[in-house]
């Protein structure tokens with residue numbers, strides 16, 4: 001099980017300070033939301049930020065590409081130092097190729113599904129993925145409410161992976177995860193928990209510790 005604070009909720013004027021607090025609190029990986037102003041309206045981080053982050057933390061950087069042309073970005077983010085890269089199935093017509101390209105760069109590869117995208121969109125390529133990122137909100141913004149239908153959906157995916165020889169493929173949950181609902185996501189089969197507004201505010205290190213305790217870490 002891994003706790004992944006989302007940098008989207010950090011204070012961008014004090015990114016180094018917040019990243020050090022995430023480290024101190026026991027984060028396992030750092031979630032980096034890359035938005036292109038096209039797949040989703042906001043524009044966030046580019047590869048330059050990933051390069052800069054590498055100077056202040058040794059935690060693996062989990063780059064979630066919310067972009068219309070992920071194939072154009074994989075190489076740049078891998079070269080910048082991303083450890084994990086995930087791409088949305090909705091905009092990846094050549095998923096096998098894209099996932100394998102991510103792995104050829106030495107990164108863990110993930111396929112992402114929006115809340116209304118059928119799970120089947122991930123099935124054919126799941127064998128080429130290290131993880132499936134199931135969105136529990138519609139992407140683009142932090143601070144949204146967790147969509148409850150995520151839970152049965154996550155259970156169905158976990159069962160499908162386990163019964164198809166893919167029990168090593170992990171499920172990452174992203175959106176609306178707080179200290180009081182994280183356990184539900186874990187019980188449904190998620191093992192990588194992204195949390196922005198639920199953890200990255202006030203005493204970040206203390207919040208991460210509380211999250212770890214909430215899920216029995």
Ligand code: DX5
Pocket residue numbers: 006007008009031033064137138139140141142143144174175176177194195196197198
């Ligand atoms: C939303 C992003 C999330 C976001 C989560 O599009 O993919 O990673 O940072 O933020 P919270 O935890 O506040 O919902």
Ligand code: ZN
Pocket residue numbers: 006031032033064174194
């Ligand atoms: Zn994300």
